[in-house]
Amino acid sequence: xxxxxxxxxxxxxxxxxxxxxxxxxxxxxxxxxxxxxxxxxxxxxxxxxxxxxxxxxxxxxxxxxxxxxxxxxxxxxxxxxxxxxxxxxxxxxxxxxxxxxxxxxxxxxxxxxxxxxxxxxxxxxxxxxxxxxxxxxxxxxxxxxxxxxxxxxxxxxxxxxxxxxxxxxxxxxxxxxxxxxxxxxxxxxxxxxxxxxxxxxxxxxxxxxxxxxxxxxxxxxxxxxxxxxxxxxxxxxxxxxxxxxxxxxxxxxxxxxxxxxxxxxxxxxxxxxxxxxxxxxxxxxxxxxxxxxxxxxxxxxxxxxxxxxxxxxxxxxxxxxxxxxxxxxxxxxxxxxxxxxxxxxxxxxxxxxxxxxxxxxxxxxxxxxxxxxxxxxxxxxxxxxxxxxxxxxxxxxxxxxxxxxxxxxxxxxxxxxxxxxxxxxxxxxxxxxxxxxxxxxxxxxxxxxxxxxxxxxxxxxxxxxxxxxxxxxxxxxxxxx
Amino acid sequence: xxxxxxxxxxxxxxxxxxxxxxxxxxxxxxxxxxxxxxxxxxxxxxxxxxxxxxxxxxxxxxxxxxxxxxxxxxxxxxxxxxxxxxxxxxxxxxxxxxxxxxxxxxxxxxxxxxxxxxxxxxxxxxxxxxxxxxxxxxxxxxxxxxxxxxxxxxxxxxxxxxxxxxxxxxxxxxxxxxxxxxxxxxxxxxxxxxxxxxxxxxxxxxxxxxxxxxxxxxxxxxxxxxxxxxxxxxxxxxxxxxxxxxxxxxxxxxxxxxxxxxxxxxxxxxxxxxxxxxxxxxxxxxxxxxxxxxxxxxxxxxxxxxxxxxxxxxxxxxxxxxxxxxxxxxxxxxxxxxxxxxxxxxxxxxxxxxxxxxxxxxxxxxxxxxxxxxxxxxxxxxxxxxxxxxxxxxxxxxxxxxxxxxxxxxxxxxxxxxxxxxxxxxxxxxxxxxxxxxxxxxxxxxxxxxxxxxxxxxxxxxxxxxxxxxxxxxxxxxxxxxxxxxxxxxxxxxxxxxxxxx
Numbered sequence: 001x002x003x004x005x006x007x008x009x010x011x012x013x014x015x016x017x018x019x020x021x022x023x024x025x026x027x028x029x030x031x032x033x034x035x036x037x038x039x040x041x042x043x044x045x046x047x048x049x050x051x052x053x054x055x056x057x058x059x060x061x062x063x064x065x066x067x068x069x070x071x072x073x074x075x076x077x078x079x080x081x082x083x084x085x086x087x088x089x090x091x092x093x094x095x096x097x098x099x100x101x102x103x104x105x106x107x108x109x110x111x112x113x114x115x116x117x118x119x120x121x122x123x124x125x126x127x128x129x130x131x132x133x134x135x136x137x138x139x140x141x142x143x144x145x146x147x148x149x150x151x152x153x154x155x156x157x158x159x160x161x162x163x164x165x166x167x168x169x170x171x172x173x174x175x176x177x178x179x180x181x182x183x184x185x186x187x188x189x190x191x192x193x194x195x196x197x198x199x200x201x202x203x204x205x206x207x208x209x210x211x212x213x214x215x216x217x218x219x220x221x222x223x224x225x226x227x228x229x230x231x232x233x234x235x236x237x238x239x240x241x242x243x244x245x246x247x248x249x250x251x252x253x254x255x256x257x258x259x260x261x262x263x264x265x266x267x268x269x270x271x272x273x274x275x276x277x278x279x280x281x282x283x284x285x286x287x288x289x290x291x292x293x294x295x296x297x298x299x300x301x302x303x304x305x306x307x308x309x310x311x312x313x314x315x316x317x318x319x320x321x322x323x324x325x326x327x328x329x330x331x332x333x334x335x336x337x338x339x340x341x342x343x344x345x346x347x348x349x350x351x352x353x354x355x356x357x358x359x360x361x362x363x364x365x366x367x368x369x370x371x372x373x374x375x376x377x378x379x380x381x382x383x384x385x386x387x388x389x390x391x392x393x394x395x396x397x398x399x400x401x402x403x404x405x406x407x408x409x410x411x412x413x414x415x416x417x418x419x420x421x422x423x424x425x426x427x428x429x430x431x432x433x434x435x436x437x438x439x440x441x442x443x444x445x446x447x448x449x450x451x452x453x454x455x456x457x458x459x460x461x462x463x464x465x466x467x468x469x470x471x472x473x474x475x476x477x478x479x480x481x
Numbered sequence: 482x483x484x485x486x487x488x489x490x491x492x493x494x495x496x497x498x499x500x501x502x503x504x505x506x507x508x509x510x511x512x513x514x515x516x517x518x519x520x521x522x523x524x525x526x527x528x529x530x531x532x533x534x535x536x537x538x539x540x541x542x543x544x545x546x547x548x549x550x551x552x553x554x555x556x557x558x559x560x561x562x563x564x565x566x567x568x569x570x571x572x573x574x575x576x577x578x579x580x581x582x583x584x585x586x587x588x589x590x591x592x593x594x595x596x597x598x599x600x601x602x603x604x605x606x607x608x609x610x611x612x613x614x615x616x617x618x619x620x621x622x623x624x625x626x627x628x629x630x631x632x633x634x635x636x637x638x639x640x641x642x643x644x645x646x647x648x649x650x651x652x653x654x655x656x657x658x659x660x661x662x663x664x665x666x667x668x669x670x671x672x673x674x675x676x677x678x679x680x681x682x683x684x685x686x687x688x689x690x691x692x693x694x695x696x697x698x699x700x701x702x703x704x705x706x707x708x709x710x711x712x713x714x715x716x717x718x719x720x721x722x723x724x725x726x727x728x729x730x731x732x733x734x735x736x737x738x739x740x741x742x743x744x745x746x747x748x749x750x751x752x753x754x755x756x757x758x759x760x761x762x763x764x765x766x767x768x769x770x771x772x773x774x775x776x777x778x779x780x781x782x783x784x785x786x787x788x789x790x791x792x793x794x795x796x797x798x799x800x801x802x803x804x805x806x807x808x809x810x811x812x813x814x815x816x817x818x819x820x821x822x823x824x825x826x827x828x829x830x831x832x833x834x835x836x837x838x839x840x841x842x843x844x845x846x847x848x849x850x851x852x853x854x855x856x857x858x859x860x861x862x863x864x865x866x867x868x869x870x871x872x873x874x875x876x877x878x879x880x881x882x883x884x885x886x887x888x889x890x891x892x893x894x895x896x897x898x899x900x901x902x903x904x905x906x907x908x909x910x911x912x913x914x915x916x917x918x919x920x921x922x923x924x925x926x927x928x929x930x931x932x933x934x935x936x937x938x939x940x941x942x943x944x945x946x947x948x949x950x951x952x953x954x955x956x957x958x959x960x961x962x963x964x965x966x967x968x969x970x971x972x973x974x975x976x977x978x979x980x981x982x983x
Binding site for chain 2: 001023024026027342343344345346347353354356357361401404405407408409411413414416418437438440441442444445
């Protein structure tokens, strides 16, 4: 793989170019990034999952720079409000759902106690959730022994510009260009010719735009009907104090997400245009943020591709399919894709058996990530037509089994390629109101008084650990210093 | 039946039955669960020397058994892996270890560096980078030393034991903890007319034993699952044609190996399992390719100690019941499926079935369909993975006899064919969270059977050649030195867990 061309813009192209150059420039690989100039839409913000910190370290992206250039704030989870009707909200926090006890996952004890009348939610035993709600953040808890993870809220435009310098430093040749015309060589791509006549030949093409994969796999994109076909973005005043979580609130015809950034609050309104007109959506959003909404609604798709690596073209980012619109799925999927591409870096220009492996691994990962978001819609309890249709939409057999098993036993049906942790699933399903009908009978070895004492101990430990944590403002200040 | 008391009935008292009973004794609240085990002195169990996997220690720890006491009670010795002799080509030997190869030396996994070092001519054989293999081949053993930075901690261990004695030991343990043993032979099974569930079994004495849930540990007969409920066996003998075994104990030899040995033979393979006071031996064979007499004669001619009995012949068929849990019956051990003991997976599969059944055990209100669905899903995954791993041993060998011509040219399951291609092409082994077998196991057997990848992860190429040679050399030296510090297996067992002569 002597020559690699990355084609496209946005976050995906620059991240891929940087990752490839940092891994393989040492081996003589030349990376050219054809920057199509496509930038994230105005007002867009990203919910970055916790594992991104590791990824940033690999890419040499400095956290202080992230904070400065992408107006970053810490992200400890996503709050969902009103999904079961009414005002109730829950937090999908990045941490343990209670501390395991008597050699069993905590959720088993919780399910048992719920059946006996306990009213405390699973989330109350989760240190990450309790800390986030108190505006405090840290990495772990001594008293609970629970892990706490955190990601970021990021300004998408600032984040996309951030790795440019690092790219140049890593030896990436950045070529502005657009309207690429593909030059095929049998089942492969030989070169691109750009609008200005420049010809870029390469052994491997990474396509963040979609035009290259479409040239090699023209029938490969499947358009599925999205639940919401429009998104309207805007910005509101920043929160003070800054929350440690984003908030996604159900609306009769869609949902709104507030993403707290250091200098503004990013607002996304996803809606179904069959249920709500663009004009009404704009009025609703204007009323919500208390300032006029500029710009127009953008279409939202739900495209999927069966094959993401075809011949010598690998589709990433939006070219690989539309990410689910919640749960930080876009960055999670991008990170999985880039890490897998580096791991499966082709050995040989002539034959690329890596393509099949990549398609299986990333295809599986994408399916599990889609399932994670689909559970919100499957489990919603609202009555409007939009929500009734969302509830009735078909789900994968894997998701159906996961929900069935959790509802029956509070257990997690683990498949290959899981991208979200077990306790994350438990917090979300419990948050949506699924209370397991039964529990592991081994939990009965603990007698009632001992269990009650343990519950009280855990709740106290959560409170102790929360008190020992930094406020969000302190944590950000430390980052800036 | 008492209101609110859940009746669990275990049918059959072999290794599977008593393992299940012991787990119930350890983990179920007896004020809510009544657990009975029905067995008959008239029916023998299939107790030959057993080799196990490291997960067995987890099971014993789960019960809370004392390791020394357990090893003394079962004539147990330690096991660091399995040596395969004459597999691949006549004269070849390799070990599938219970440990990892190497240690991380850069951004890629160790195996990728080894492939690169091998191509560059600077790597020793893969086994030199694996502490449990180096120690095992010198007949040395030690417990992992607990230091995460020490090669002498990068392994796990299993046991060789007398499975019959293990069952007997667990019986005492379980009965002392309130499990009721019911003596008797089952002559009739009554089903509930509406649900089709098994309501009760009737013993020869006329006693009826009713239950909410039945665990079928009746061995190959699969009395309830295969018999009463008619759940079919998914027949895998087209891939695993061995259907018989001749087994015989022999006098313990001086070669007290901390590993099992499997030697490839004309119509199958021969096992050697060292226990404290004898050695277990057996010839697993395809009866279409050799007569029982010839198999027994071959076995007797290839012992390293005097035979202590006449060879005993067992018959089996490779496969798995379509559902391990149907209605209110869970099949475990041979009643649920059979895979030849080439990778010592029998007790592991029982253990997995027990652990999953315990967490998924229904309540008195009936069986939520999500529970058997999950049980059957995870057990299918276990069986399928082991099946593919076993077949891998068969496909890459000299075609030096009819059986070996057959298995080296057969079509393998698609799932395995893909794995082989991917390994050959670029050393890819898919990692999964739970279950057998992890990447080091696949790497050991692939390479041992002569399937060596041309290249591996490109990330390994970023380490300069001289550094690579240094690091490989240092690692092998550290492992050699570490192995020398371990006592002999015989001495270790004699001081740690000496069993009285039987």
